[in-house]
């Protein structure tokens with residue numbers, strides 16, 4: 331006979347509820363532990379979904395229905411990320427002075443050593459050469475030896491960023507007979523930049539000083555654009571080929587065949603934004619709790635955390651592609667056969 335399932339046993343409630351072991355008698359320490367534990371549980375779910383997304387992306391050919399599954403799971407990750415922000419609000423009901431009552435007991439432990447957080451970073455695509463260092467040392471130096479080995483090994487495995495790059499590089503439709511997308515697109519962009527330049531030069535309300543700045547800005551955009559179109563490689567984390575495909579998807583997102591790829595790119599931009607927002611929110615929490623004091627993990631505290639907001643990004647290239655977007659009305663027209671190919675096909 332099948333053993334009847336009992337709620338508390340099924341979700342291992344005893345283990346979960348027996349896992350809060352404060353080091354002090356301070357009332358707030360219980361909250362401190364529970365908030366950290368709940369973050370870690372959600373990190374676990376993010377990793378579970380992330381692993382499955384990487385596995386689907388790693389296939390040689392990805393079916394439409396699998397693209398939908400990727401979107402569903404990325405959306406779940408995005409919702410979980412959003413759910414994490416208010417937890418910092420709850421933690422801030424503990425005052426900095428109450429935190430100081432037990433903070434020293436925690437040294438040298440720190441969220442710094444969250445293996446799951448590092449796993450999320452690494453699996454998304456952050457590599458040690460991209461990561462911010464602390465006191466001239468790799469952050470891995472803060473982990474126990476076994477954990478260091480585990481994380482280093484993880485860095486040799488494929489990441490979502492790598493798989494995304496390969497998938498983008500396989501995008502069809504970019505070069506089709508009788509249609510040179512890049513030639514027409516480049517012409518339009520340069521015309522737009524020229525008209526912006528003329529507007530600035532002729533506008534009497536813009537001061538001479540401001541004109542110099544604005545014109546330099548346009549020059550920089552043109553240089554970035556040249557880099558994307560004419561140079562062999564760009565400075566980004568994604569290859570030039572992958573970036574160009576992503577741009578094509580963003581520009582022609584309304585073509586039916588690009589709906590799902592566009593949603594994937596859009597989800598990844600959300601993941602990136604939320605990750606950065608998480609880092610910033612956490613940095614502000616650290617500032618509120620510690621001011622300019624160093625962290626229990628030995629970093630410069632708020633200063634260190636603030637820097638990671640800009641240095642530890644992963645899908646930044648996708649956000650930067652907005653530099654090259656143009657008004658919909660100016661998009662080069664796709665040839666009829668290509669448009670048909672990119673439309674929905676019905677078996678009539």
Ligand code: HEM
Nearest residue numbers: 366369440441442444447616619625626627628629631638
């Ligand atoms: C009173 C509350 C908190 C304070 C004052 C605080 C402070 C800090 C500081 C100063 C660091 C930098 C490393 C160090 O020197 O220790 C850090 C890192 C970190 N903390 Fe917190 N933290 C708090 C709560 C949390 C919570 C609730 C989480 C959720 C899991 C968390 C996760 C992390 C992570 C993942 C890092 C590494 C960030 C990175 O290197 O990019 N912290 N924390």
